[in-house]
Amino acid sequence: MLLAVDVGNTQTHLGLYDGDELVDHWRFATVRAATADELATVVVDLIGLRGLELDAIDAAIVSSVVPTLAAEYEQLIARYLGGAGALVGPQLRTGMPIRIDNPHELGADRLANAVAAYDRCGGACIAVDFGTAINYDVVSSSGEYLGGVIAPGIEVSLEALSQRAARLPKVDLAVPKRAIGKNTREAIQVGVVFGYAGSVDAIVARLREELGEEATAIATGGFAHLIAPSCEQLDEVDELLTLDGLRLIWERNAE
Numbered sequence: 001m002l003l004a005v006d007v008g009n010t011q012t013h014l015g016l017y018d019g020d021e022l023v024d025h026w027r028f029a030t031v032r033a034a035t036a037d038e039l040a041t042v043v044v045d046l047i048g049l050r051g052l053e054l055d056a057i058d059a060a061i062v063s064s065v066v067p068t069l070a071a072e073y074e075q076l077i078a079r080y081l082g083g084a085g086a087l088v089g090p091q092l093r094t095g096m097p098i099r100i101d102n103p104h105e106l107g108a109d110r111l112a113n114a115v116a117a118y119d120r121c122g123g124a125c126i127a128v129d130f131g132t133a134i135n136y137d138v139v140s141s142s143g144e145y146l147g148g149v150i151a152p153g154i155e156v157s158l159e160a161l162s163q164r165a166a167r168l169p170k171v172d173l174a175v176p177k178r179a180i181g182k183n184t185r186e187a188i189q190v191g192v193v194f195g196y197a198g199s200v201d202a203i204v205a206r207l208r209e210e211l212g213e214e215a216t217a218i219a220t221g222g223f224a225h226l227i228a229p230s231c232e233q234l235d236e237v238d239e240l241l242t243l244d245g246l247r248l249i250w251e252r253n254a255e
Contacts, residue, residue, distance in 0.1 A: 003043065003057045003085075004246040005073065006109055007064035009132040010155065011222055015243035016047060016057070024050050025243060027222070032066055036075035043076075060085035061250040063108030063242070086253065088112060093252050097144045106145070110137050112245030113220060114145050119248055120238070121216045126207055127241060128200060128234065130221035132156060138207055138215070146211075149203055154196060154223050161188070173226055197230035204233035 001023070006013040008030060015025040026046045031038075044054050060077050062085070064070040070087055077085035086092060088108035094115055098106060113127035114137045124141040128134065133156070136149035154173070162170040171185045173192060181187030204217050219228045220241035228237045238244075 001052075001057050002247060002250055003060040003081075004243045004250070005060060005062040005064075006112070006242045006246065007062065007066055007069050007073070008109065009065055011131075013243060014043070014046060015240065015246075016050070016052075017243075017247050020247070022240065022243070025240065030066065030069070032068055034069065034072060036072045036079060039069075039072055040076050040080050054080060057081060058084060059250070059254075061088065061246045062086070063088040063112050063246055065107055065109060086250070088246065088249060092249055094249055095143070095252050096139070099144050100147050107135070109242055110135050110148065111145070112242050112249060113137050114139050114245070115248050116238075116241045116245030117216075117218050118143050119244075120218065120241075124211060124213050124215035126204055126215050126217045128204065128217060128219045128221075128224075129242070130154065130219065130223035130227060134196075134200070134221075136203055136207060138211060140211070141213055149207070151199065151203070154192060154227070158188075158192065173223075175226065175229060193227060193230055196227050200227065200231050201233040204231075208233075 002017040004015045004017060010030055011027050012030045013027050016023040060081055062073045074087060077083060090104060094111060096115055113129055117125040117127040118139045125139050127137045132153045134151045134153055138146045138148050140146055158170060171188050174189060176190045176193055179190055181190045208215050217234045218241060219234045219237045220239055224237050228234050
């Protein structure tokens, strides 16, 4: 079994694969100060929900945008998995040429999304990841990573709004029933959900125009289910895109 771990700034998404089949997956809050032993305890508890123990895991692959946690997951792999695992980075084969100014700048999660999106579509594609930031990653029809866009994420914007505007509360998000909010809570929900949907549509449309060919747009990430239904430019939603990309990268390096 393969443990795939996507460490984000806000959440960590963990998936357990038996070959190509996803056995289960879990999300938990990213704690930047967590140690390798604490992370191992979380993993043991989660896979225990499926009646499994740590020795059922043959290897692990990790993408991390938090450098301190990348080091801790390396220790976890070394201490508890006998070194059978890897962190996504330049040392791994992905089968995808990186056509940007500095390939080392490309986040591991963004690379995993691009690999999974191209494998899924078999042609030009755009992965849109709704995380702490909203990342747009563009792949050509020949499977080359061309670049992308980074925009402020939804939680970041909500926190800034409540912190900078004394009379505006922090609200729980939901898909608005109408565009004209009848109270402050509804007005904020409309502004965030429809505002981000419009932004996503505009950016994806520009990317398609610049790409100059048909491209499938796939949404993923924690807020994809909230924003995607209000978007016209998104074709699919796949909350497992990053995990599948990690699995594919592992397979390409295990051959």
